[in-house]
Amino acid sequence: MIIRHEGDGRWESVPVLAYxxxxxxxxxxxxxxxxxGSDQLPCQLRYFEVAPGGYSTLEKHQHVHLVVVFxxxxxxxxxxxxxxxxxxxxxxxxxxxxHQFRATSDVPLGFLCLVNVIRDRPTxxxxxxxxxxxxxxxxxxxxxx
Amino acid sequence: MIIRHEGDGRWESVPVLAYxxxxxxxxxxxxxxxxxGSDQLPCQLRYFEVAPGGYSTLEKHQHVHLVVVFxxxxxxxxxxxxxxxxxxxxxxxxxxxxHQFRATSDVPLGFLCLVNVIRDRPTxxxxxxxxxxxxxxxxxxxxxx
Numbered sequence: 001m002i003i004r005h006e007g008d009g010r011w012e013s014v015p016v017l018a019y020x021x022x023x024x025x026x027x028x029x030x031x032x033x034x035x036x037g038s039d040q041l042p043c044q045l046r047y048f049e050v051a052p053g054g055y056s057t058l059e060k061h062q063h064v065h066l067v068v069v070f071x072x073x074x075x076x077x078x079x080x081x082x083x084x085x086x087x088x089x090x091x092x093x094x095x096x097x098x099h100q101f102r103a104t105s106d107v108p109l110g111f112l113c114l115v116n117v118i119r120d121r122p123t124x125x126x127x128x129x130x131x132x133x134x135x136x137x138x139x140x141x142x143x144x145x
Numbered sequence: 146m147i148i149r150h151e152g153d154g155r156w157e158s159v160p161v162l163a164y165x166x167x168x169x170x171x172x173x174x175x176x177x178x179x180x181x182g183s184d185q186l187p188c189q190l191r192y193f194e195v196a197p198g199g200y201s202t203l204e205k206h207q208h209v210h211l212v213v214v215f216x217x218x219x220x221x222x223x224x225x226x227x228x229x230x231x232x233x234x235x236x237x238x239x240x241x242x243x244h245q246f247r248a249t250s251d252v253p254l255g256f257l258c259l260v261n262v263i264r265d266r267p268t269x270x271x272x273x274x275x276x277x278x279x280x281x282x283x284x285x286x287x288x289x290x
Contacts, residue, residue, distance in 0.1 A: 035211050
């Protein structure tokens with residue numbers, strides 16, 4: 001009933017997993033499942049760690065992410081806005097909203113991410129989506145490559 | 146969509162609330178609601194902070210708590226066992242299990258606590274429950290007053 005933190009973003013007996021299957025665009029991300037969900041609390045708690053300079057998949061889906069930054073700093077794209085994030089900030093990713101997490105170049109970005117156990121699969125951007133997103137980010141002066 | 150941590154277990158624009166209504170037995174606990182829950186993620190994320198020497202209500206209920214220790218250290222009673230807890234440990238409180246969080250005497254104990262939005266009300270121990278619990282804790286050598 002207690003999973004001990006061993007330091008450095010690792011928990012006792014919790015395997016460090018690949019972030020996603022191949023075929024998605026991401027870089028240097030690991031995943032640990034801290035709570036699988038139960039009948040009485042049908043949510044899954046995962047810990048993701050993005051290595052310095054790494055980033056998660058740019059995607060959107062109907063399910064909501066509730067994120068608490070646990071370690072390091074970085075930025076998050078939500079819709080067409082980029083926000084810097086630091087340890088202990090709380091981030092909500094609304095339904096059907098493009099999002100991507102990035103670590104800064106110097107430290108890893110570790111975050112807790114809560115989702116429903118039952119959830120839809122992410123949608124990846126088409127070439128046209130990417131063009132629109134890049135254009136919106138250029139206008140707002142916050143372009144991320 | 147981002148709630149900034151201001152340091153010291155406080156978040157921007159998040160009111161620090163009384164832990165519970167009067168009539169419960171607890172000491173020096175505050176509550177902040179970091180996520181109210183939504184249709185797409187019907188969970189509520191709260192941050193509780195127990196001042197040095199303080200403790201939460203001893204209670205049980207059908208709903209499950211998923212807790213991540215965020216700050217300081219202390220102990221948690223789960224059933225008839227007491228466990229020491231430190232920053233970043235993950236604690237699950239199963240259904241219908243007596244539980245109570247306590248800070249050590251020197252530092253506050255801050256923790257994130259996730260629950261379903263729809264949940265049952267806690268049950269408080271009767272004098273008989275307390276007698277049984279004290280007896281079990283004495284036998285296990287981990288008596289908490």
